[in-house]
Amino acid sequence: MRFWKIQSYKGRRVTTHTVRWVVEGREWKEPFRTLAHAESFRAQLMTAARQGEAFSIATGRPVSWKREENTLTWFAFTLAYVAAKWPYAAPNHRRGIAEALTDATEALLTKENSAFDADTRRAALRWSYSDRVRDNAEPPANLAPVIRWLETNTVPMVAFDEPGKGALLTRGVLDRISRTKDGRTAAANTANRKRMCLNNAMQYAVEIGVLSTNPLKTVNWTKPRTLTTIDPRVVINIHQARRFLTAVEQHSERGRRMKAFFGCMYFAALRPEEVVDLRAEHLISLPENAWGEIRLTNAEPRAGSRWTNSGNVRERRELKHRAAGETRPVPIHPELGAMLRDHIRQFGTGPEGRIFIGPRGGLMTDRAYLKVFHEARAKAFTEAEAKSPLMDVPYALRHAAVSTWLNAGVPAPQVAEWAGHSVNVLLRVYAKCIHGQQGEAMRRIWDATKL
Template identity: 50%
Template sequence: MELEELDANPLHKVKWKPPKVTETVDPRVAVNPRQAQELLTMVTYVGGRGRGRRLMALFAYMYYAALRPAEAVGLRLQDCYLPLKGWGRLTVDVSRPEVNTKWTDSGNAHEERGLKHRGRADVRPVPIPPELVKILRQHIDEYGTGEDGRVFRSERDGVSGSTAYTEVWQEARKLALTPAQVASPLARRPYDLRHAAVSLWLNAGVSAPDVAERAGHSVDVLLRVYAKCLDGQKDLANKRIGDALVV
């Protein structure tokens, strides 16, 4: 059509509409802080040779900093400000999504890319609480970093694969949750830790623009995706409106 070699666009004759896709997060997947801490603890008990213990900080990134898995595995020591006391900071500027090796230029399962929905040179500063700072400092003291500064790596200095950390996560769920919870959607995927983090921030009253900046969303996408996770916000909004109406 662009070369004007066809008289008409044949796709106009195709009678098909794309199926509706659910964009909102199911609030049932989000763990509360107590459940999240229990899951992180149980991760350290999974697998031989400290397999789970080596991955615990990776899951902590997803929960305390709301990082996507591809962002967490690509984080380097030089991207982390980890003070002895108080809040730290991550400077997220790279993502390592896992793809089929047939579709990468390098032939590796992880290809280095820019942040999702952002330009290649963009960065995203993420403040992190003292709890995560402590976990990361302990992880680095115990396991060091890769040659390129990567905080998370396999025993052979490779990139942590989704198959490996997902298997550990499923075993940790069985240890930390009740049988009914294991059968439920609660924290079914490691990615659900990110959903739990963003939901927690929103329900704690953190402004939507601030949450969107930390999580790497636009405000409109953030509110649309997490609309069902805003538990109790209507009552809070009603109170604020009522207070404002007082003469």
């Protein structure tokens, strides 16, 4: 190590003071605008050399300085990652990212005990990954102390690159996302979805130079087995569907408004968010006693006000798995066509031509249609059916529609187009017999093998 005197150069407008030193025969320079700053920097270098610190031949500075420069914490990194993803992610995907990062952060705290309980810390993390990124707002008074604590009490990102320690931290994160808040084993689909989010985050850390490698790719982790096919026990047949729709109609005034709503899920395989957005302009044809056509353009999935750009519970977006502006044709079964005509005749259309609205003209809410769904299901089904998984959620109506189309012999590419899926996903997930077909299949086998 050799140190030269500070070199001062007086230009026309500014004066530059340059610190010069040599490491392993290579000269290094660092310019400063003021002599005081230059002298301070030179003194720090000389102090490090006198104390026997190692200097980097790549940067010319003490190795310890580099470590200090890279003390980006996990919490600070996650804020940068969420800010980078936010403009391009759908609201529900934003929520999924926040859930994965919240769980991971719990495993990466440097202090297990704090003045704040787990629920308070999770609330602060959710706010940080939503309102803070979207609005650049100041934290509410009740969360501000927690956020300040988080800013200094998560592991530094460089820890993931340390031999041994990085693997332990990574395994701790994977273990945490594999469990629920109360310590029970999480659903396989949930754990795998969170791992995908974290893998993307770690890959982003590599891209921006925070990590040298993706730590998730260096740890052997047994991927939980996921259920990729629809349980045939949840899928109803046409007779059960008609009983259910009748029970919905007889439920109440609100139920009468929802008969065609649920009918769109069963006869046209629409997703709930697609039915909510259904408008008069989407009904291309609605003839009597014949097949009609719906042409979908958008959907309004429910994500929660925290995750949308507008702050509304729902946000209108392009169709799932489709580019903005792309549409999807769906046939209207004559029975569904009759329901839609009756619905429009009785209730008209709402703002922007919406087909389904509440009694006061507002959006059809989840709370409203779920209440009617479960009460009508209990009334329509037998005691045994009601206790079974049969049509336990509204989405099962869509499963029944797709299964019915496939079992009716409609070619898979056509069903995939109507349902808004790829053929691969369709055959892997939806190709199941409707409820009650097992008996028919066994009857045919018996006829073919009996004496």
